Amino acid sequence: MRLSLAGAASLVWLIAIGCMEQFSPKPAAATITLATTTSTQDSGLLEMLCPMFRAQTGIDVKVIAVGTGQALELGRRGDADVLLTHARVAEEEFVRQGYGIVRVPVFQNDFVLLGPPDGALSLNPPKSLDDAFGRCAAENLPFVSRDDDSGTHHKEKELWQSISLEPTFANYLRSGSGMARTLRIADERRACTLTDRATWLALSGEFHLRVIFEGDPRLKNPYAAIVVKGDGQSPARVRAAHQFIEFLQKETTRQAIQEFGKDQYGEGLFFPDGGAPGAGQKP
Amino acid sequence: MTMALYRLEGLRLARGTEFELTVDEMTVSSGETLCLAGPTGSGKTTLLRVLSGLQPIESGRVQFDGRIWCHGMASLAEIRTIALVPQRPILLSRSVRANLEYGLLLRRAASDERVDAMLTCLGLTKLAKQAANTLSGGQMQLVALGRALILAPRVLLLDEPTANLDPQCVALVEQVLNEYRRSRNTTLIWATHNLFQTRRVADRVALLLGGQIVEVASCEEFFDRPRDYRTADFVNGRMVY
Amino acid sequence: MNSVPAEVWSIFVLSLGVSGTAVMVSCAAGMPMGVWLGLHDFSGKSIVRALIFTGMAVPPVVVGLLLYLLLSRSGPLGSWEWLFTRRAMILAQVLLDLPFVVGITMTAIDAIPRELLFQLRSLGASSWQLRCTLLSEAEPGLLLAFATALGRSISEVGAVLIVGGNIGGHTRVMTTAIVLETSRGHFAMAVGLGAILLLVALLINFLVACLQGRIAQ
Structure with a gap:
């Protein structure tokens, strides 16, 4: 009786381990870590964008949703490859201090x-x-x-x-x-x-x-993406990070961002930068 | 009483600066019943621990069945022929039955019949399924006796086995031990401060005082013709500590 | 987008897998340590005991923070690349569970009278048999250690949030998912996850109570 209970418990655990592997996303060509502000995750925007990006490039994006301050700190320590934040002054300082390679405004609300x-x-x-x-x-x-x-x-x-x-x-x-x-x-x-x-x-x-x-x-609330310089040991990740930023600027992506949330809230939540005239500006 | 089962020589056991136990020479013959008499704190329990083969000693030697124990430590096989019934037994937190069975399980010799027989023999049948930690002191002592007896040891070391028992139980225990001894030629080494009991069960008696053996004599000589004046005082109840 | 039940199921399984592994590791490492500490007397044992009991009181976020600094790419163990992985979460939970497992095991073994060991040896127990008997005597304590570790692991949020990052499908477990759903304002989902968590805790402790009941018999 006691043994069978212990056995049952171990079995549950082993099954959980097995299933855990099964629930893991299929191995991706590469994985990058995106540190971002909570608003992009809480609104569900990234849950739409990341699978799109993966479908196009095979690169998996791990999203760490924290405050902008912590996201920048993650970048400084090299724990994130791309940042998606909304604090222009702090971001520009981040790049100026040499932690970021490039900063690109991507969308705003x-x-x-x-x-x-x-x-x-x-x-x-x-x-x-x-x-x-x-x-x-x-x-x-x-x-x-x-x-x-x-x-x-x-x-x-x-x-x-x-x-x-x-x-x-x-x-x-x-x-x-x-x-x-x-x-x-x-x-x-x-x-x-x-x-x-x-x-x-x-x-x-x-x-x-x-x-x-x-x-x-x-x-105005401009969001910008930053490629983190990193430690130079992983050029593949830096390349993947650049790809992510290029992806954010693509026309199809901008369309998707523009449309995002309209079905649910009746108006868009984010407005892509540098697209068709008027799209970058809140009406 | 043919050959010497135990032979102790120059045994010294210290606790702190005082010598706790000193035995210059002592022998125990196979099949005899040796009572260890003496007041509380005289070293009876310590001597029994030495005889159990589990007590490291600093100097002297203990010979058991022709073999000398290294630093007083017996081999597992030897320990399994010796059983100790402690004065304050600690039982496993299992049923009475499981406690009796424990030693047999250690020897891979589990036997329901032997356990049943022992339960009947000690009148514990009704308590068989009860948890050992719910027993009274006397019942625990009976279980402790049973878990040792069931192993049919060559040597039985008894440390005040009847101290907590009522008179009927005392008689039962003495009778059971007597039978065991006769049918199996078991050697009993029995610590007790009860002089009447000593007289009833002992072949020989050893008197311990302050960690020293004062006198070892046959039961008759010990009580009727003591050689040492301290033995005489002890026997006559004049010893005051 | 995943359907809701599949997502919940994956979070549930992930929780169980991560916490279960952490508990197994901490029991495998902590119980022998606890047994050794319980059986041996040495100078400084009271200091070790005080340290272990302090370990029980360490807030998970502090463990998470220290581990984050260690595992960060610019930290000393950055080359492991463990940050924001399940391994980091398991490591954090092992560190959190270990003081409980060691401390409770040690206390349970300590509570067994030394005289019992002597008496068992006199009944013919070899040193291995003695150890087995000792473990079975301490079994309620060992079960308590197991249940405590599992309870702490599965309900812990501070450390796994920091070193795991709450990445959906990777390192999102029930507690961090509750935090996220609450911050998103999806209270129904958060409460649902909370109910599952409660159910798991109930089940574990029911199991432990069953086992302890068997022992008492």
């Missing part, structure tokens, strides 16, 4: 400022971005910051700087969390927060928040 539907900003809509942020600080309106060195956090700091304000008011909350949790906190605390449109469209059904302000050129 934009940020929106969210707030509670019955908050002061909803009842009396702000005229401009400066007005919106200025009133948050001046009237001490609750505002949740990502505070996690992500692309969204970088953007938010940039915006405060652009209106020469330090967000030091009492109701400025630092979540230190990803976008979804930050949205939840903002929802529960009836606070304003900054988010990218892709995440917002994917999650808007969950929350009572609504868009308070959008459309300022400063709210």
Whole structure:
């Protein structure tokens, strides 16, 4: 009895091991590691792009979804071959410091400022971005910051700087969390927060928040791909990384990115750069 | 009582700075019953451990059945002809039955009949399936006796085997041991501080005091004509510690 | 795109495979260590014991972080190329389980009175038979070590997230999938995975309880 139980347990384990191999993707010609921001994974964009890329080149992409800050750090340590991030200043510095070979803007969307539907900003809509942020600080309106060195956090700091304000008011909350949790906190605390449109469209059904302000050129959210220089020991991976970036710029890929999400949300989540006129710009 | 089964010479066993046990010379004959008498802490248990062949000794020699044990350690084959019934037995956390069977399993000689016979012999049949850790002290002592007896050893080392038993059980144990001894010519080395019991079972008696053997004599001589004054004091109950 | 059940199934199997392997490795390595430590007395044993019990309290994320720095391509073990693979996850879980396996085994063996060993030898046990008896006496403790290790492995998220990377189909296990689905706002999926995890834990502990019940008899 005891032996048979132990045997059954071992059997389950062995079957699991066996199945685990079976569930492994078929061996690919090469494998590259892509470190990216959570918004591209959470929206499902990469789950569409990676199989496309593999079908075309036979190269497998392992996706590590982290904040932009951590993605850049992964690149610095050589743990990722390609980065797909959205913090222009930090990215340019990354390349300038010699960690990246090339940086290519690939697509963009934009940020929106969210707030509670019955908050002061909803009842009396702000005229401009400066007005919106200025009133948050001046009237001490609750505002949740990502505070996690992500692309969204970088953007938010940039915006405060652009209106020469330090967000030091009492109701400025630092979540230190990803976008979804930050949205939840903002929802529960009836606070304003900054988010990218892709995440917002994917999650808007969950929350009572609504868009308070959008459309300022400063709210643009450009994503760029970077080929990591690496340690020089694996030229094959660097080649594969270049291929991935070329793939992102291909016309068919751009079409796919443009169409992505339209069936589900009624509007696109990402807008490819450098395509047909008007496509790179949020209408 | 033909040949010497055990011969101990110049045995010294230290614990700390004090000598715990010193035996200049001692022999045990095959088939005899030797009682180890003496008060608590006199070295009876230590001597039994030495005789079990599992106690390393610093100096002196122990000869068993014509062979000298290296540093007092017996071979596995020799150990399997000697069985020890400890004063405070620790049983395996299994059933009474499994505890009795244990030594047989070690010898690859499992036998349900022998276990059943031993259960009947010691009146433990009703407890056979009970977990050993639920037994009373007396019952545990009976099981400990049973797990040794079932191995039909040449030598049985008994350390106060009846200390926790009620009078009926004491009589039972003495009777069982007596039968075993007679039918199999088993050598018994029996530590006890019960003088009446000593008188009932012993062929010879050895008195230990403070780790030394004071006197070894036949049962009659020991009780009726003690040579050492300390033996006389002990026998007459005048010894106070 | 994979259908949902196939994806769940692959995550489930991956979890079981990674954690099962980690537990097997840590038991194979940790139990002999625990038995040895339980049987031998040496100076500094209390220090070793304190270190092992400290190991039990080490947060998984710390293990994950240290392992990440070691396995990173620019770290000392970068040439292994283990980062973001199942091997790294198994290694992390082995490191997390080992203190539990060693500590619990050691305590279980320690709890067996030394006098029992002497008495078993006097009944004719060879040194191998003695070891086997000892293990069977300590069996409830060994099972506890096994169950604890498996429970910790399968429910652990911090370390595997860092060294595994939560790559779909490669290194996504139940806990990291729950984190991901929660961050995506797919609460139904997250709760479903959580329920499966709970069920697995229940099954494991039911099995262990069965085994321990048999022993008690």
